[in-house]
Amino acid sequence: MKANIVKEASMQRQKDMIAAHFELLARAHETGRKVVYTFVPGNLTELMLAFDTLPVHPEINALQAGMRKQSAGYIAEAERAGHSEDVCTYVKCDIGMMMKGNIGPTGQKLPEPDLLLLSYTGCFTFMKWFELLREQYECPVAMLHVPYQSTGRAEPAMIEYVVKQLRTEVIPKLEAVTGKAFDEDLLRTLLGNSVLAEDDLVHVLESAKHRPSPIDAYFGGVYYIGPLFTAFRGTPEAVEYYRMLREEVDARQAQGLGPITPEGPIDDERFRIVVEGPPNWTHFREFWKMFYDERAVIVASTYTKVGGVYDRGFRHDPERPLETLAEYCLGCYTNLDLATRVEMIVGYIEDYDADGFLINSIKSCNSFSAGQLVMLRAIEERTGRPGCFIETDLVDPRYFSASNIKNRLESYFQMLAQKQTGHEPVEAAS
């Protein structure tokens, strides 16, 4: 592994985009722009942009707080105010941050929401989260109930239900808050931009099928999905960003380079791993290091599909603007049944020729975690590749036990190494 990390241009571009967005947010009330809080899974960014609103994603603020080591304090604040230690830590982190003045990742105060757009997709906790925020901000909630794909299919009645809610609940509330009429043509244009960016994102994610993989599809992947999963899908900036990223990744691949890490690129990948579950944010670097020190590259991950499963073929369709938004919401990863999730991971292991898979089970997230041990056994049975199971949390550092996780990963990698050399019979490290 080489010592010096060279920041690629796309990284700087993304940083600039985010900084500009937070700058707009900080000045929103001055400039009269309306602010809509919403969630990443099932986000209706193009629709929000069609009304010229500025999106805020509380989960992103929470993860940023985790990375900046502020989440522990925010969670403690929320628990002092009566929130249970047992519940989703994203919610508590957000509420604690709000109680401490709602200072966002760039150090500027976030504006209060004019509307809470409750895209109720893939997680029941979202509903409680925005009910709690509504009490604090006393602003309206637009509820968009997205049925669960319990059989792995979006049935026509589900799509129709979501479209009707867009027409009768979400759009009227956006119109009321912004004073603007719904412009379907503008929405189509934005959706057209989304498709271009989505094509390029999929190209980037699929580059990991090569050996060596030019990307890390989990630790690096969280950067790659950033613009598309948040405030930028549908914008020309996102189109440019993904084109630039694609070119960089293509160039890396052409030169046979491996993924970039905080300590330089991995050019001699040793293990190819698929990961299920979100990362831990409080110890993101430390966690990543446990992989790159072993030259383990994540070739595919499910977390990078929470805001849309584009690599399985979904693209926004500008010709059917509301239907396509409905299908998008229905298809987000955590809105899929367990069998479909197993199917996807099995597909990744095979298509990306992975040595094994890791489940990072998030203690306080039932949406992702309930059932992962059953998934683990099903995937092992189907693929014959060993899985590893660890528990951490998204933003509560009390639940990240570095030594335990490191020990478990080390034995897992040892087992994979033995398997590669054919010395030992394979057994699951779960």
Added chain:
Amino acid sequence: MGGPVMTKAELLARCEELYEDLDLTSVREWKEQNPGGRAVGYLPTYVPREILHAAGVLPVGILGAGEQLEIVRGDACFQSYICHLPRSVVELGLSGRLDVLDGMIFPSTCDVIRNLSGIWRILFPDKYTRYLDVPQNFAPEVGGAFYEVVLRELWSELCALSGREPDDEALRAAITLYDANRKLVRELYDLRAAEPWRAPASEAYLLLRAGMVLPVEEHTRVLAEYLALVREEERAMVDNARVLLTGAFCEQPPLTLIRTLERAGCDLIDDDFMPVLRWLGHDAGDALETDGDPVRVLAEAYLGDEQESACRFVPDGQPKGARLVETVRRRAAEGVVCAAPSFCDPALLERPMLQSALDEAGIAYTAFKYAENTGQMQPIREQAGTFADTIKLWGDE
């Protein structure tokens, strides 16, 4: 429980036997007596039992295994930070205790039950497994129309299971039967609120639990018999604290916990145990006279229901906790016990909102967590005792 009229003690003993019987013997017996009959289990919080009944299916409420079962296989399916209910339900399934059931329905209560539907499909691929979405949009032409489709699908799947044809008359009859049952459940709650010493919560709970496994007609008879018996009975009035319990809509506290609260001086005059028995609180069947379509009647009864629940979105303009405060007032309760299963996101995230509504209304409350297998009652006894004493001593101030 047909045959000669039982004494109250016999009635309660029978209900307790049903409560403790994790092998679902009564369901096995029902199937023997009803050749070709099917039985389908359902998880909390709400399923339209009328549809099951109309399809010739016995609805069986599966609420976990309480204190009685050692969990081994269930633990192997779940991570550490999760409520107890899914572990014991999986244990019941893998130990063969649910074999008598021809299928399971998992309503959209929370992510745990949602994902449990997927686990079930993987563990029991040959059994009928249904995830049931209930609407969070309450406009008849939006959420109502969607829910009607869901109900019709459910009905035709269940009919396929039982070999029947969907029959509107059968569904109308089922709605009438369940209305009659809900009416007696309401009477039982009214009696508890008016004269709690006559129908203590620990007795009423057993009566209601029997409704999870008995056919509705029989459960209605049991309720009627109990009500007749206790209304006539001479029973000494006891001056306990009148409290309402909230937060126990899914995983149930053990019976010993309910008894402990009573012994500590709290009369539970209302609660949210087993909401499936009380949702559609008004008589859905009334609408049958004006609307000939029983599926629409059921769907609209759900939309119009006024129950407040952590699993049901409260649209703008209806402050959280308002319903709880109103119930406290209507029932003349003196305080609220906020109970919640450990690791239950819906109940625990709801709690601060309810508590702030109670604070604003000046209503006393106490809060604790439990699991269905909580064994250590001493801390709860002490906490509830102090709460009851406080209410009695300072309640009028």
